[in-house]
Amino acid sequence: MTVWDDLVGQERVSEQLAAAARDADAFVTAAASDAPPPEASRMTHAWLFTGPPGA
Numbered sequence: 001m002t003v004w005d006d007l008v009g010q011e012r013v014s015e016q017l018a019a020a021a022r023d024a025d026a027f028v029t030a031a032a033s034d035a036p037p038p039e040a041s042r043m044t045h046a047w048l049f050t051g052p053p054g055a
Contacts, residue, residue: 002018017047020047023038026038
């Protein structure tokens, strides 16, 4: 089970969020090991979620 499993009917959104999380992890891992950051990144500085639970 992943954190994205609660996003029922939101497969495209959950794929985008998972990709952003992977990119953020790669960026932080590179910074921690003094490696250059990944060239292509979909990481953003913030996400805003609004609406009722499950929306």
